[in-house]
Amino acid sequence: MTSNNTELPIGSLRIGLFTDTYAPQVNGVSVSLQMISEGLKKRGHQVTIFAPRFPGYKDNEPNVMRLPSLKYLNNPPIYVAVLGTPRSTWKLTRKHFDVLHAHSPASVGLLAYLTASTKRLPLIYTYHTSITDYTHYIKFIGNTGIIKYAAAWFSKASTDLGDQIIVPSPKFHRLLLNQKVKQPITVIPNGIDLSMFKAVKNPGALRNRLGLGPDAPILLTVGRMDPEKRLEFIVEAFDLIADRFPNAHLVFVGDGSARKQVEEKANVTRARDRIHFLGMIDRADLPDILHDANLFLSASTTEVHPISVIEAIASGLPFVAVQDEAFEGMLEDGRNGYAVPLDVEKYADVLADLLPDRERLKRFGEHSLALSEKYSIETQVRSLEKLYLEAILQNWRGSLFKRILPRQINQIPTRINRVIRAEIGKLIPRRRK
Numbered sequence: 001m002t003s004n005n006t007e008l009p010i011g012s013l014r015i016g017l018f019t020d021t022y023a024p025q026v027n028g029v030s031v032s033l034q035m036i037s038e039g040l041k042k043r044g045h046q047v048t049i050f051a052p053r054f055p056g057y058k059d060n061e062p063n064v065m066r067l068p069s070l071k072y073l074n075n076p077p078i079y080v081a082v083l084g085t086p087r088s089t090w091k092l093t094r095k096h097f098d099v100l101h102a103h104s105p106a107s108v109g110l111l112a113y114l115t116a117s118t119k120r121l122p123l124i125y126t127y128h129t130s131i132t133d134y135t136h137y138i139k140f141i142g143n144t145g146i147i148k149y150a151a152a153w154f155s156k157a158s159t160d161l162g163d164q165i166i167v168p169s170p171k172f173h174r175l176l177l178n179q180k181v182k183q184p185i186t187v188i189p190n191g192i193d194l195s196m197f198k199a200v201k202n203p204g205a206l207r208n209r210l211g212l213g214p215d216a217p218i219l220l221t222v223g224r225m226d227p228e229k230r231l232e233f234i235v236e237a238f239d240l241i242a243d244r245f246p247n248a249h250l251v252f253v254g255d256g257s258a259r260k261q262v263e264e265k266a267n268v269t270r271a272r273d274r275i276h277f278l279g280m281i282d283r284a285d286l287p288d289i290l291h292d293a294n295l296f297l298s299a300s301t302t303e304v305h306p307i308s309v310i311e312a313i314a315s316g317l318p319f320v321a322v323q324d325e326a327f328e329g330m331l332e333d334g335r336n337g338y339a340v341p342l343d344v345e346k347y348a349d350v351l352a353d354l355l356p357d358r359e360r361l362k363r364f365g366e367h368s369l370a371l372s373e374k375y376s377i378e379t380q381v382r383s384l385e386k387l388y389l390e391a392i393l394q395n396w397r398g399s400l401f402k403r404i405l406p407r408q409i410n411q412i413p414t415r416i417n418r419v420i421r422a423e424i425g426k427l428i429p430r431r432r433k
Contacts, residue, residue, distance in 0.1 A: 125162030
């Protein structure tokens with residue numbers, strides 16, 4: 001007999017991953033996809049990634065197919081795939097897959113749906129982003145009521161194109177249920193390479209870079225610097241406590257469309273000399289930066305299941321955030337940090353109470369480490385494998401049923417047809433002449 005924990009061999013699957021955002025862009029989706037792709041390949045699967053072409057960038061991976069694109073935004077640069085070009089479409093339709101997995105609802109996601117429909121393949125769709133929270137990126141009309149209504153409709157309609165829906169957090173499971181999405185929904189949390197964030201290559205790298213001693217408290221935030229992240233809120237909160245902690249420093253890692261506004265906000269505070277903007281950094285250097293910090297911060301309420309937070313808690317950092325369901329499972333209030341109302345004074349008070357308590361910071365960091373254990377990339381990849389197989393089998397059964405049923409109906413003898421019609425005729429009252 002085999003153990004219940006023994007994994008059954010499933011062979012090599014041919015998987016197509018479709019995304020509107022990928023390297024060299026750095027965000028949660030692109031980082032997650034790179035890890036998923038590597039994880040699936042390590043498990044013996046063949047993976048092809050379809051993404052918009054990014055001028056001047058050359059992929060190091062042989063399994064990435066770039067689609068013709070047009071620039072949509074300048075800062076940060078965002079390119080949107082142009083569909084329907086004969087060469088790319090022909091090349092795509094000649095490839096063979098077992099399952100397709102879309103990670104965005106826009107142009108490349110639509111291509112995934114059209115390909116799945118044409119080739120009769122199962123389509124998985126991961127709902128990474130609440131579309132209604134990002135309408136401000138639509139120039140001029142993004143915040144109008146009609147656009148928000150249209151975004152809600154598009155969110156449901158595009159999600160229902162998938163045969164199976166994945167959400168990274170219970171927050172989005174509830175969101176899609178409220179939107180009355182019809183397709184089956186599975187929660188598969190994001191995962192990372194936990195071992196990468198438990199080790200430190202260059203201890204003190206961040207402190208040496210900023211010229212800080214070992215006792216200077218460092219408050220850190222990592223990620224895209226865009227309006228929905230509310231980074232100016234964090235600057236305001238830090239400014240409120242700056243006088244009480246004259247050796248504390250606030251560090252921002254990342255870049256984006258709101259960076260200039262955040263820097264301008266920081267420059268008019270009393271603590272401007274202690275607020276640092278590192279910009280984009282090499283991902284390989286991130287563990288060293290995280291391990292040098294004392295506290296990880298977030299003020300966003302538009303997160304799904306942020307990779308940056310998983311990396312922070314896997315590095316043993318306590319975590320203070322504005323209350324949001326996205327942090328469910330990552331943040332346990334009073335155990336590894338605090339979830340605070342969207343009130344800058346209350347947020348500042350929590351920071352002021354926690355920062356001087358070294359014993360509590362240590363205890364919170366240890367609990368962060370424990371919470372991070374469930375977010376490994378290996379667990380995420382195995383969950384994806386299971387769902388891919390279920391979708392393939394479901395698709396195969398459905399196709400078989402569609403092929404067999406018409407044939408069976410046509411084989412019903414004519415005499416039986418006459419009997420059925422006669423019996424039905426007895427049930428229908430005859431018209432009087």
